[in-house]
Amino acid sequence: MTTLTENPMPLIFFAVAVEAVLGVILYMTGRGIYLIAMIGVLLAILGCVGLERMIVTERERVEAALEEVRAGMEANDIERVLACISPQAGDVRSDARWAISYVRFTRVKITRLEIDKINKLTSPPTATARFIVMVSGEDRHGSMGHRTYPAKLDVTFRLENGRWVIIKHKWYNDIR
DSSP states (O other), rough: HHHHHHOOOHHHHHHHHHHHHHHHHHHHOOTTTHHHHHHHHHHHHHHHHHHHOOOOHHHHHEEEEEEEEHHHHHHOOOOHHTBBBBTOOOOHHHHHHHHHHEEEEEEEOOOHHHHEEEETSSSSSSEEEEEEEEEEETTTTTSSSSEEOOOOOEEEEEEEETEEEEEEEEEESSOO
């Protein structure tokens, strides 16, 4: 069930296939009952997609927390970034401060995002995200010029006060 609340595309493809079959039957028979069935399928799929939009899963909440960090980095807003990092994660906070004090970010793009696991058995719950980040910017001293740097990251989140915040990260230069 979680799959349908995170990605409605399989359900939409199924509905399109059913609508196509019903459309062919309607065309061949000319019976109005198939038109009513098509309208019923359309209303059902619209209801399901609406429900999917209303339900926010934990994976989507972790993704939203990561997007907030990305937007804060791109805006060079250290306070916005630090708000997404646990106060107990001193090393992550110092890395973020260093990065924003050293680099003026122009673009931060996240690709190949995988929320590997959400562990509700830990107290508080934790989640791990793995992704590729493409960071573009220039050093604040102007000595190195504008560059784009790809890296692979593993980021661990913890649910604190109802929000997913970063507690640790691991940076890989080899993005294979």
